[in-house]
Amino acid sequence: MEEQENPKKAISISQLLWFFGIATTIKLLLIPSYHSTDLEVHRHWLAITHSLPLSQWYSDETSQWTLDYPPFFAYFERILSSFAHLVDPQIAHLHHGLNYKANSAIYFQRISVIVSDLLLLYGVYRSTQNLPYFKRYLIWVLVIWSPGLIIVDHLHFQYNGFLFGWLLLSLSFLAQGRDVIGGFLFAVLLCFKHLFAVAAPVYFVYLLRRYCWGGLLRGFARLSVMGVVVVAVFAAAYGPFVYYGQMQQVISRMFPFGRGLCHAYWAPNFWVFYIMLDKGIAFLLRKFGFGIPTPSASFTGGLVGDASPFAILPKVTPLTTFIMVLLALSPCLFKTWRDPKPRLIARSVAYAYTCGFLFGWHVHEKASLHFVIPLAIVAVESLEDAKHYYLLSIVSCYSLFPLLYEAQEFPIKVLLLLLHSILLWFCFSAQFTKNVPTKAALQADKKATQFAEKGGFGLGWVAKTYLFGILVVEIWNQVLHPHLLGDKFPFLPLMLISIYCALGIMYSWIWQLKRIIIHS
Numbered sequence: 001m002e003e004q005e006n007p008k009k010a011i012s013i014s015q016l017l018w019f020f021g022i023a024t025t026i027k028l029l030l031i032p033s034y035h036s037t038d039l040e041v042h043r044h045w046l047a048i049t050h051s052l053p054l055s056q057w058y059s060d061e062t063s064q065w066t067l068d069y070p071p072f073f074a075y076f077e078r079i080l081s082s083f084a085h086l087v088d089p090q091i092a093h094l095h096h097g098l099n100y101k102a103n104s105a106i107y108f109q110r111i112s113v114i115v116s117d118l119l120l121l122y123g124v125y126r127s128t129q130n131l132p133y134f135k136r137y138l139i140w141v142l143v144i145w146s147p148g149l150i151i152v153d154h155l156h157f158q159y160n161g162f163l164f165g166w167l168l169l170s171l172s173f174l175a176q177g178r179d180v181i182g183g184f185l186f187a188v189l190l191c192f193k194h195l196f197a198v199a200a201p202v203y204f205v206y207l208l209r210r211y212c213w214g215g216l217l218r219g220f221a222r223l224s225v226m227g228v229v230v231v232a233v234f235a236a237a238y239g240p241f242v243y244y245g246q247m248q249q250v251i252s253r254m255f256p257f258g259r260g261l262c263h264a265y266w267a268p269n270f271w272v273f274y275i276m277l278d279k280g281i282a283f284l285l286r287k288f289g290f291g292i293p294t295p296s297a298s299f300t301g302g303l304v305g306d307a308s309p310f311a312i313l314p315k316v317t318p319l320t321t322f323i324m325v326l327l328a329l330s331p332c333l334f335k336t337w338r339d340p341k342p343r344l345i346a347r348s349v350a351y352a353y354t355c356g357f358l359f360g361w362h363v364h365e366k367a368s369l370h371f372v373i374p375l376a377i378v379a380v381e382s383l384e385d386a387k388h389y390y391l392l393s394i395v396s397c398y399s400l401f402p403l404l405y406e407a408q409e410f411p412i413k414v415l416l417l418l419l420h421s422i423l424l425w426f427c428f429s430a431q432f433t434k435n436v437p438t439k440a441a442l443q444a445d446k447k448a449t450q451f452a453e454k455g456g457f458g459l460g461w462v463a464k465t466y467l468f469g470i471l472v473v474e475i476w477n478q479v480l481h482p483h484l485l486g487d488k489f490p491f492l493p494l495m496l497i498s499i500y501c502a503l504g505i506m507y508s509w510i511w512q513l514k515r516i517i518i519h520s
Contacts, residue, residue, distance in 0.1 A: 012129065012136070019140045020121050024114055027154045031110045034409045039157040041065040042077070043091060043105055044098070049074055050081035051094035055244040058253050062094055068253040071237040072191040076159075084108055113153050116162040120144070123168030127175075127377055135380040138427050142376035142389070143168075145423070147397045147416035149373075152366045155412070156403045160366070163193050164373045171349065171374060175342045179211040180229060187230045191237035194254055195367065198325065198356030199349045205333050206348070210340035257318045259362045266494065267363040268399045268501035270324075274313065276499065282311035321361040328355040328509075332516055344519060350374040351512045358509055365403070368396040368505065383457065386428045388511055391463050394421055395504035398470050402494055410478075428457040466504060473500050 044065045048057055057067055057074055067074060084091040088104035091097055097105075124143050128136040143149075143164075153160050166189040174182035186203050189196050212223040241250050266272050282292045292311050310316075332351050336344075353370035357363055372393055379389035397417050404413050433456030459467070477493035485492070 013125065015137075016121065016125055016140060016144075019137075019144050020117075023117075023144050023150075026150065027110075027114050027117075030150070030154050030412070031107060033155055033412065034404060034406050035106070035110075035155070035157045036403065037065075039106070039109055040099060040101075042109060042157070042159070043100060045069075045074070045077045046081040046084050046092050047094045047097045049078035050085060050092035054240055055246060058241070058246055058249045060094075063098060066253060068256065070191045070194050070254060071241065071250070072188065073159075073193060076192070080112055083112075109157070110154070113157070113159055113161065116159055117153075117165075119162040119165035120168070121165070123165035123172070126172040127168045131380070134431055138380050138431060139376055141423060141427055142379060142393070143373060145420070146369075146373065146376075146393075147413075147420040148369050148393070148400055150416060151397070151400045151403060151413060152369060155409065156366075156400075158366065160369060163189065163196070164369070166192065167196065167349075167374065168377070171346045171377065174206070174345045177342055179207055180226060183207050183211075183226055184229050184233065187233040191233060195356075196370070198360065198370075199352040201326070201329055201333055202336060202345075202348045202352045205336045206340050206345060209337050210342075257361065261316050261321070261361060263362055263364050266498040267357065267365040267367065268395075268498045268505055269358045269360075269363055270502070270506070271316070271359075271363075272498050272502045274316070275310075276495075278310045278313040281313070285312070318361045321359055324359040325355050328359055331513060335516055344516070346374050346377045347512070347516060347519070350378065351509075351516055354505070354509045354512055358505065365399055368399060372396045380431065383432045385515075386432060386457060387459060387463070388508065388515075390421075390424055390428060390459070391467065391504065392508045393424065394467060394470070395501050395508075398474075399497065399501035399505075401474075402497060425457070432457045469500060473497060 044063045045067050048060050048062075048067055052060055060066065081092045084105075087108050088102065090100055090102070091105045091108060093100075121144070124140060128139050131139070149161055149164075152158055166185055170182045170185035170189065172182075173179075173185065183203065186196075186199075190200070207226060208223075212219050212226060238247065238250070241247055261271055262275070266275070285292050329352055332348050332355075336348055350371040353367070353374070357367050357371065360367075375389055375392065379385050394417065397420060401413055404410070473496050477496065481489075481493055
């Protein structure tokens, strides 16, 4: 048996590397393209970790781009800085490297992101190694060729790929019933990027109920084991900063609540509707002669400040958003407690990140990848999941378009989205048309099978109309707005994208919640 399995494993790895090779080729071609200020942010972090002792990493203010990620990411930057110094010493120089834009710096940082994606490759491999070949290939397409990841990491510039690799590794171990390793990997992930902590309540409830529950002695012993593992990870990350008395500084950097409710570009979430309601009411009251003062800060101006500039509605605080996220999460937590099944954990974690995206504080539009990537594992389970993922992945990708605002990148982002949409359509059509005759499909999803019998994968008229609306919004933003309004209302294109995509993501949130509650 082992001799038969090993050749299959080797073939699977070689095929996965083929997928990765195509993605890498595209990423290499995109190296000279637009990059955001995040490239300088991460270059400066290389300089901080290379030039300063650890005790000063979170207190340095040489640049406005101060280090605000958890310690494991800082250690990661320190490792990269050693190689950066060999390539070009100025990259890792604290003062001479400020705003350094030489090709050596750009190429080094771009390639470091591509190399770090190897962990994403391994995470995808472990998550799919026991799946039928077509489902396996389909997930590879969804994750490795994700247009959202290409836009955020390899155009805009960030290191998200390897972090999603950690997440997928954790979920794959949990799906196999190896709870301690799954919990360990998630703890490590939190020490790389704290924004993944939105799923911590799901992990806590799941591991407590599934791994620790069951008898006083057994439960206490297992709880102690899990506690020791998690504490050890956080001690390794934060211990040196506790020793140097820097923990308060580290926490203040990681959680800068003064940045305000919304990011410069409104993420397509619940607060978009709240903001628009406030502005609409204020506008009407002014028309009727009420003296409603105009807030000094402006959401539509894209400013980030120490305020939530509402004219009428109550000010939203970080505590308010925290409570709303927990309330939105609570049905999933109750379901997880009642039925902690390994095969549902990816779905629950994705839902948690959707809640954080919709109701969280100072959410970045890039955070939609937090639920789109784990939902790729779920998308192959049924036709209904595939239809939901198809819609959501397009909405998520389109919501990232404002990140690439220069004209020369417009064809790239449009082509990425179109190729993704067409490829997914053909892949899902092949997958679910093929599965029509199977009894398992009938038992697992009667509605999906009935739909498949009528011709396989497809979308209803509401979904088609909504997706067509994306085209209408983009035509307005690129063609009609400049010709009809000129320089007036410069915030309107961003606002339209944000509101329209928020409708799609709100629908996804409701759909996921319904799916979790009824899933058995």
